[in-house]
Amino acid sequence: SQTIHQWPATLVQPVGSPLSLECTVEGTSNPNLYWYRQAAGRGLQLLFYSVGIGQISSEVPQNLSASRPQDRQFILSSKKLLLSDSGFYLCAWIPYGVASYEQYFGPGTRLTVT
């Protein structure tokens, strides 16, 4: 069966510190991968998506970057965190070759920048 993992589950970081959030999908190959940020009262904002290894598309200009070093691994990074980076970060995936648009979400990472 397919599963998606995100870690850490919670993170408290000072302003100006680096960030690395990891998302891993098991039981599938070549999935589409997505990073979302959820801020209070603002719904889900798509940050990055990837249709294959090394292929990253950015949706909004910001202080964050993403990488996909392996087929089922998606990493969200920042060199220097801002207060506005606080939020709930969700990773999602879609199986390769399934054109249903149904995304499967991970459990999320709660990031608090202090």
Added chain:
Amino acid sequence: AQSVTQLGSHVSVSEGALVLLRCNYSSSVPPYLFWYVQYPNQGLQLLLKYTTGATLVKGINGFEAEFKKSETSFHLTKPSAHMSDAAEYFCAVSLTRSNDYKLSFGAGTTVTVRA
């Protein structure tokens, strides 16, 4: 431009009463439509989806939604609310036909259920 509009950021219902969550969308292609539910500090879980075919779709936990093309709507209903329905609900729409399979999400509606 807003692609997905959820009317009402908060909805409060009594246990046993009808739950109605409204979603309107704009899309240049025939849309795929979704409702997701999120419990506190968890990821999103699919409630139901419309892709093609029957416009009334049934999902988990007794929820259903109807796609009305003429009204560009996909409202979510449940005849009788249960305490466990307290959560945040998101409507989502596919806006394009490409291999990125991106979705656009509404701002969400928080449902509280009164005993």
